[in-house]
Amino acid sequence: MQSNTVLNQTDPTDSSTCTAELPFTLQDLKAAIPASCFEPSAWKSLTYFFLDIAIIGGLYATAHFLDSWWFLPIFWVMQGTMFWALFVVGHDCGHGSFSKLKWLNNLIGHLSHIPILVPYHGWRISHRTHHANTGNLDTDESWYPIGQAQYEQMPWYEKLFRFYLPLLAYPLYLFRRSPGKQGSHFLPNSPLFRPSEKQDVLTSSVLWGLMIVCLGWLTYEFGWLFLLKYYLAPYTVFVIWLDLVTFLHHTEPDIPWYRGKDWYFLKGALSTIDRDYGWFNAIHHDIGTHVAHHIFLNMPHYHLRTATAAIQPILGDYYRKSDEPIWRSFVRSYWACHFVPDQGSGVYYQPYPKQ
Template sequence: MTTSTIESHESAHELGNSDLKLKDIIKSLPRECFEQNRRKAWTKVLLSVSMVCLGYFSLIIAPWFLLPLAWIFTGTALTGFFVIGHDCAHRSFAKRRWVNDLVGHLIMMPLIYPFHSWRIQHNYHHAHTNKLDEDNAWQPISTTLYESCGKIKQWGFKAFLRYRLWWIGSIIHCGVLHFNWSLFQKKDQASVKFSVAVVVLFAAIAFPILIATTGIWGFVKFWLLPWLVYHFWMSTFTLVHHTAPDVPFVAESKWNQAIAQLNGTVHCDYPSWVEILCHDINVHVPHHISTAIPSYNLRMAYGSIKENWQTYLHDECRFSFSLMKRITDQCHLYRADSGYQSFKDYFAGR
């Protein structure tokens, strides 16, 4: 770990002792940031549905050599479905709960993503953002955990982190956490079971029909590969939002909610077409200040946050494979006292 990384890590810990409260930041935001606009919300739905339909039309007519571009476009447009479901989960899509739940289930259904399972666990992430051993979105692997694992699991950790496999992270996360209702409190299990039943029923009907009409290749072409592109973006957004060599995960005794949301959430700019199709989910700091801010107001809120709280914000970055290489090269294991450590440095120090 470099000296600058350690200094940044220690500086963030010092910020964690600040008396700043999340309510102070929320009060500084323009009231317009929290206003729900039915026209804007449903325009987002119309845009996503139109772009997904365009994507599937392109898969039908595209010659074989253009299929990769069509898969990338369609999968990215499907990610817009998730972002709308994301608003529904935070009740910022519509004022009526039943509308949020209905749209959330319908829009996440083709993604095979159980709405209530994700909603409940994602809210836990917001309550414990970058809290060591608590945050459930992308918790770093501690050296203690790594050393306590067997050889096979250690190999799995190394393969996942060193060989650029971050893009399957959300698939593993969903499969392990979102279909197991025993992980939830009893009061939530009925809702989780319902959401799991919805996506299982969708898959049980849609997949056989797709295979019967287009064959196994049609299933791969029209569902599997766009779905993998969607998970590439899901995994990438989640990783980049809260992971950098100088972004700390802080023990509960030192954790400050306001600082965690400001300094532990990274703003990353993506190509404009990705930001449009994904409804500005990359403008993520305001969303962590208040989940009540709809996606179409995130840029307005971020402008206010930069104006009033710039000192606390992490440096912005721009998406590139060099950025992903830097994260996946350095952010391997984690020590509470010094931050991230690469496997190379870990084994060199043993």
């Protein structure tokens, strides 16, 4: 079943195609992009951050002023979406594409992530691992496929969150990572982190804990219903957004996955797909422009569209983009993408049971 995508025009089941060397290099792509695209503007980045904060504050003020249950579902969707937009700002900080100042990246990263219960440094480091190993079946960090044998041996509760409730999986991932991997985003001695990174991880974990204490105090002062109305419900919408976007950019029947020496960075970076979220594109800072982001992870989000237009002629059929409705892409991948063959490289997702 094909999606409405720009894909390789060859047979997607022919592994000889996707295991071949790419006809272009990373330097070829970089040379095609205006040099200004690689330059972050601290002021421009801060504008996006403060705009998101202002909208979040305005939504809270509106919800408090109206104090009406009819408005709450609208508020939950809007505020959860803005939580997701704020996460994307912190995401740029984690990549160093927010500014050239490390201290500013870390400051805004924490201010963006801690209020939505993301341990900034812990997530930043694991996300770095994901970007360095995208498309690698052996070493990728998140939303990677598992082999058929592992799938069939997985306990029911792991299958439940990984394959049947994928849009609620993120909080569990922070504590337990993905199936088959050990460690937590909160513990400095986790195998996720280098010894030199322990202090950073501890800092973010302590700040995350203080946010939990703050939420506990609000609950004590105003009650569980207050917490549900003004935080837990929008937070759930945020989690759904986060899982939906990351799922869709890395879970597609036509995206190849590699093993062993057949994988290298650029080939793996192309094992993702651009998505069109309609008018949400501007709200969540063009996170749908994902292929260029994976190739040049330190590029500010506001330059990704320009970079994509510049490299698309070089990428040709190696560039993947879907213009179909997001819900349709999700439903197709939800049912079709469960595991990959246990052997071989340049392999594709398969459904279970096999059709």
